[in-house]
Amino acid sequence: MTGSGLDFIREIVARDLSTNKHGGRVCTRFPPEPNGYLHIGHAKSICLNFGIAQENGGVCHLRFDDTNPTKEEVEYVDSIMNDVRWLGFDWKDKLFYASDYFEQLYDYGEDLIRAGKAYVCSLTADQIRDFRGTLTEPGRNSPHRDRSVDENLDLFRRMRSGEFPDGTHVLRAKIDMASPNLNMRDPTLFRIRKVPHHRTKDTWCIYPMYDYAHCVSDAIEGITHSICTLEFENHRPLYDWCLDQLNVPCHPQQIEFARLNLTYTVMSKRKLLQLVQDRHVWGWDDPRMPTLAGLRRRGYTPESIRRFCEKIGVAKNDSVIDIHILEETIREELNRHAPRVLAVLRPLKVVIDNYPESQVEELDAVNNPEDPSAGTRKVPFSRTIWIEQDDFREDPPKQFFRLAPGREVRLRYAYIIRCAEVVKDQETGEIIELHCTYDPATRGGSAPDGRKVKATIHWVSADHAFETDVRLLEHLFTTPDPGQIKDGAQMKETLNPRSLEVLEGCKLEPGLKSAAPGTRFQFERMGYFFVDPVDSKEGAPVFNRVVTLRDTWAKIEKSQKGGG
RNA sequence: UCCGGGGUGGUGUAAGUGGCAGCACAGCAGACUUUGGAUCUGUUAGUUCAGGUUCGAGUCCUGGCCCCGGAGCCA
Numbered sequence: 239m240t241g242s243g244l245d246f247i248r249e250i251v252a253r254d255l256s257t258n259k260h261g262g263r264v265c266t267r268f269p270p271e272p273n274g275y276l277h278i279g280h281a282k283s284i285c286l287n288f289g290i291a292q293e294n295g296g297v298c299h300l301r302f303d304d305t306n307p308t309k310e311e312v313e314y315v316d317s318i319m320n321d322v323r324w325l326g327f328d329w330k331d332k333l334f335y336a337s338d339y340f341e342q343l344y345d346y347g348e349d350l351i352r353a354g355k356a357y358v359c360s361l362t363a364d365q366i367r368d369f370r371g372t373l374t375e376p377g378r379n380s381p382h383r384d385r386s387v388d389e390n391l392d393l394f395r396r397m398r399s400g401e402f403p404d405g406t407h408v409l410r411a412k413i414d415m416a417s418p419n420l421n422m423r424d425p426t427l428f429r430i431r432k433v434p435h436h437r438t439k440d441t442w443c444i445y446p447m448y449d450y451a452h453c454v455s456d457a458i459e460g461i462t463h464s465i466c467t468l469e470f471e472n473h474r475p476l477y478d479w480c481l482d483q484l485n486v487p488c489h490p491q492q493i494e495f496a497r498l499n500l501t502y503t504v505m506s507k508r509k510l511l512q513l514v515q516d517r518h519v520w521g522w523d524d525p526r527m528p529t530l531a532g533l534r535r536r537g538y539t540p541e542s543i544r545r546f547c548e549k550i551g552v553a554k555n556d557s558v559i560d561i562h563i564l565e566e567t568i569r570e571e572l573n574r575h576a577p578r579v580l581a582v583l584r585p586l587k588v589v590i591d592n593y594p595e596s597q598v599e600e601l602d603a604v605n606n607p608e609d610p611s612a613g614t615r616k617v618p619f620s621r622t623i624w625i626e627q628d629d630f631r632e633d634p635p636k637q638f639f640r641l642a643p644g645r646e647v648r649l650r651y652a653y654i655i656r657c658a659e660v661v662k663d664q665e666t667g668e669i670i671e672l673h674c675t676y677d678p679a680t681r682g683g684s685a686p687d688g689r690k691v692k693a694t695i696h697w698v699s700a701d702h703a704f705e706t707d708v709r710l711l712e713h714l715f716t717t718p719d720p721g722q723i724k725d726g727a728q729m730k731e732t733l734n735p736r737s738l739e740v741l742e743g744c745k746l747e748p749g750l751k752s753a754a755p756g757t758r759f760q761f762e763r764m765g766y767f768f769v770d771p772v773d774s775k776e777g778a779p780v781f782n783r784v785v786t787l788r789d790t791w792a793k794i795e796k797s798q799k800g801g802g
Numbered sequence: 803u804c805c806g807g808g809g810u811g812g813u814g815u816a817a818g819u820g821g822c823a824g825c826a827c828a829g830c831a832g833a834c835u836u837u838g839g840a841u842c843u844g845u846u847a848g849u850u851c852a853g854g855u856u857c858g859a860g861u862c863c864u865g866g867c868c869c870c871g872g873a874g875c876c877a
Contacts, residue, residue: 243816271877306876363875370873374804377873408875418805420873429875448877472806472872494807496870501813507877549826551815553808556870560813563827573840608840639838648836683836694836763837790838 245552247493251290251463260462260488264296267461268322268329269336269452271303272314272436274507275522275529276321278543278564279498285547286495287465288327299459300329304337305451307435315436317522321530326540336451337437339458343446344398346454346484347409347428351390355483356427357383358393359410366408369415370423376416377423383412397430400443404430411450413479421476425449453477457486464490467497468554498550499558502713503528504720512726513714518733523772525782526714526737536711537758537768537784542568558721561713565785572758572766572784577605577612580650580696581761582745583708585624587671587700590655593621598699601682603651617747619652622700624745626763629695630672632660637794639693641672648694650762654680696762703745708767708781710739744781753779763787 244252251264266287270280291298300322304310322329350356359380361369371377385393397407409428417423427450432443453476456464464477471494481489499505504513505528513519513527522529525536533543546567550559580603599619606612625641634642641647646656659673679686683694714720716734723729746761753759755771765786769779 245815269877273877303877309876366875367873372804372873376804405875420805423873426875431875445875447875452877468807469871470877474806496808549814551826553815555808555814557814560827563814566827569839578837578839604836607837637838650836691836693838696837760837760839763839787837787839792838794838 246554247286247463247465247495247552248290248293250491250493251294254462254491255294263460263462264291264294265299265460265462266291266296266465267299267301267456267459269301269303269455269466270318271306271309272311272318273306273309274314274511275317275531277505277507277510277527277529278500278533278546279505279528280321281325281530281543282498282547282550282552283465283467284322284325284327285544286552288329290463290465296462297332298327298329299332299334299461301334301336301455301459303448303452303455304335304435304437305446305448307431307433307445310436312436317531321534324534324540325530326544334455334459335437336446336455337435339451339455340438340442340446342458343451343454344428344444346486347394347446348391349485350411350427350483351394351409352387353483354387354412356390356409356411357385358390358397358407359383359424360393360407363405366426370420371415373420379415380410380424383424394428397428397444398442400432402430404432406430409444411476411479413476419472419475421449421473422479425476449473449476450480453480453490453492454484454486456490457481457484457488460488461490462488464492466492466494468494468556469497470494494554495552496554496556499556499721500528500564501558501561501718502715502720503561504715504723506721509723509729512729516726516730518730519714525709525711525770535768535770535772535782537766537782538568539571539758542571545571558719568785569766569787572760574608575606576758576760576766578603578607578760578762579750580617580698580747581708581750581759581764581767582624582626582696582698582703583710583741583761583764584627585698585743585745586627586630586669588623588625588655588697589671589673590621590623590676591658591673592675595621597621598701599681601651615749617651617749618699618702619649620699620701623649623697624700624703625649625672625695625697629693630657630669632669635795635798637798638791640695641674641693646691648680648683648691649697650694651683652681652697653677653683654685654691696764698745698747700745702748704748704751705743705745706750706778706780708741708744708783709770710741710783712737712739750779751777755779758784760787 268287288298359382369378408426410424413422415423428444434440474492523531523535600616603617630641648654653676655674655676661671715732717732753769755769755774766784767781773780
């Protein structure tokens with residue numbers, strides 16, 4: 239019953255440390271391809287790799303896997319470094335690029351040829367596919383498989399010098415065309431791509447493939463544990479093969495774990511890119527996106543994301559994490575730290591008939607009941623106030639405790655009021671305002687006669703309210719498993735049309751006018767909100783809802799409707 | 803069909819050499835409450851199946867079933 243508490247990867251690392259397998263060293267790496275923005279799935283990998291290094295006095299390298307210049311851009315390099323730093327990790331001076339090793343990778347390629355372990359193949363891409371065989375049938379040897387070392391060397395050098403057009407030759411490993419593992423059927427090591435690279439510019443026209451570049455890069459850097467996701471499991475024999483053939487400094491161990499999947503969102507870079515390109519979102523940093531940039535703009539903190547990654551664990555089972563776990567994690571943190579304020583999102587006017595016409599009182603409000611040191615503040619109260627439309631029902635259902643004709647409710651930190659009259663639009667029947675009376679003996683909200691008032695609602699003084707936009711954000715998709723989506727049309731169908739709702743003219747307590755971009759608040763009873771750092775201006779904050787509060791009433795109401 | 807990997811409550815994740823199946827979230831019930839928030843208490847629910855070894859199997863053996871990945875000059 240007394241388990242080690244370690245996940246299976248940390249267990250391997252601990253064992254290797256105890257057997258002194260790598261001379262007491264722990265060196266990991268996070269190897270993104272700069273072809274998109276980092277998302278929360280990458281955060282899992284970042285926390286794992288940097289975390290393991292940190293815990294064991296090791297280092298974690300940041301290495302860009304930039305071997306395919308047709309898809310990679312500096313914009314992505316910059317965003318990735320920014321996001322890793324924001325998440326709270328530091329690669330010190332260990333910043334690398336696979337492209338740093340192009341020359342060595344090329345030299346090792348010649349070594350392979352000299353050892354008779356690689357050859358230049360001049361089949362077309364289609365022919366190579368055809369010769370590869372199928373899952374159940376072995377492949378056939380390329381007619382160029384037995385070219386002499388000299389011929390191979392000559393051809394490989396001329397590939398490098400730009401003598402041949404794209405697609406005419408590739409360098410292939412000479413392994414086994416009959417292997418049941420397709421990755422071992424003479425995989426391509428280098429291909430010709432006459433396109434400039436974002437770092438090496440036009441010095442190269444041949445580029446190494448992932449399988450070859452990755453293991454060699456790991457070995458060059460002295461990585462001890464090369465942690466990647468499950469889809470590379472079939473590639474491990476090739477990872478090991480390459481390193482076994484070459485005279486490299488060390489042989490890292492590749493370990494695979496299950497990538498993160500979240501309900502109601504997509505995690506593939508391709509689909510994320512599609513959302514951006516098709517303008518279904520504002521961009522990579524849209525607060526509905528599962529990208530780190532999006533989560534950051536939504537109002538998630540780095541701590542909450544790290545904590546989330548801790549909670550979900552690391553294993554080899556394919557799994558889908560309920561997105562509510564993520565939401566619960568940010569709630570836990572913000573509950574402890576976010577200052578409370580009063581904000582009415584969908585306002586309904588209330589006139590307190592027996593409250594003196596021009597009177598204003600400054601009432602004491604607690605900033606954070608979870609943190610007494612946060613102190614108190616004053617909020618103005620007057621004869622006309624705004625309350626939430628949802629907090630009044632003309633015909634209250636069972637278990638609805640809030641305001642209704644003839645009923646009492648407590649205004650937080652203010653008074654107990656009773657609803658005396660409902661004013662409606664003559665034509666539409668829409669409720670436009672309420673007339674209430676207040677009990678002057680209940681100042682601050684307590685009833686000296688000891689009577690119980692079940693509900694407390696939030697409010698904002700109409701004369702003092704600060705008006706601004708508030709955005710309510712929901713899941714991007716209506717289906718819990720949009721990862722199954724195949725094409726663009728299907729994606730469009732499953733997108734949640736209500737993922738973004740912009741509420742204009744929300745009434746906030748006056749102090750919020752000076753809310754600084756990038757700060758977080760709890761709007762009492764409504765949720766946690768973040769001052770959007772992009773769209774807010776000095777004195778004109780715009781709020782994004784990070785997450786709602788747990789809403790017991792919403793649950794009751796839902797089950798009432800559902801149950802009939 | 804071939805190769806690789808994986809199946810523990812609704813979800814996720816634990817149980818060094820076989821020894822009371824634990825934790826978190828969700829659910830349900832209750833307490834408390836000037837946020838239907840927070841907090842606290844209690845509780846429902848699980849080893850993919852069939853055999854075998856054993857005093858004893860989530861763990862070991864045999865066989866089946868189901869799921870995921872793999873035929874890029876992508877990573």
